[in-house]
Amino acid sequence: MNLSLPQLIAVYAIPVLLAITLHEAAHAWVASRLGDPTARLLGRVSVNPFRHVDFVGTLLVPAIILLMSKAFGASGLLFGWAKPVPVDAGALGSPRRDLGLVAAAGPLANVAMALLWGLALKLMLWAGLQIEFPLLVAQAGVVCNIGLAVVNLLPVPPLDGGRILASVLPLRAAIAYYRLERFGLFIVLALLVSGLLGAIITPLIGHGIESIFWLFNLAD
Numbered sequence: 001m002n003l004s005l006p007q008l009i010a011v012y013a014i015p016v017l018l019a020i021t022l023h024e025a026a027h028a029w030v031a032s033r034l035g036d037p038t039a040r041l042l043g044r045v046s047v048n049p050f051r052h053v054d055f056v057g058t059l060l061v062p063a064i065i066l067l068m069s070k071a072f073g074a075s076g077l078l079f080g081w082a083k084p085v086p087v088d089a090g091a092l093g094s095p096r097r098d099l100g101l102v103a104a105a106g107p108l109a110n111v112a113m114a115l116l117w118g119l120a121l122k123l124m125l126w127a128g129l130q131i132e133f134p135l136l137v138a139q140a141g142v143v144c145n146i147g148l149a150v151v152n153l154l155p156v157p158p159l160d161g162g163r164i165l166a167s168v169l170p171l172r173a174a175i176a177y178y179r180l181e182r183f184g185l186f187i188v189l190a191l192l193v194s195g196l197l198g199a200i201i202t203p204l205i206g207h208g209i210e211s212i213f214w215l216f217n218l219a220d
Contacts, residue, residue, distance in 0.1 A: 028044040057081035114145035117139075
């Protein structure tokens, strides 16, 4: 279905908002459970998405990407971020291990949300719902959550995948790896401009979406 830009924004608004902000809420919750009260004291251990919204990353950037995707007739990769959750490694019981667990919580939350959106889509189809809008919203929920999980699992600090990898590397290697964090954004941009980023993550996102659809026996 060829959606107009306002329709596209309406379909993706709720899934994108939840995908980005609850990703950060999961980081905050796990950090709190592992002994760091920082995020809890700042009110970030909350499923209220507005506690995590970053105007640029949560609203402006996804809107611009949708606009460009519509203008150039491409599906594009929907991307964004919420306010980062502050973590005090010194308050964690086992800092290296726990930082890896905190990092893993975000992508795992996105996978869980993709499954819930897939289940919602299955239930709506099973019930014979004829209203197209909620069906499209559920599909968008699967797509944006799988996309966000895959992007964040790239092993490039400061993405979650980089921090997960650093948590399992030998200490000396982990320290050297963490030094790459200052260049992380430039590494991602270089991968994006070169086309390598799309070549790496597009098949992974596609397989992830197909897996959700297969699990719930959903037609493409």
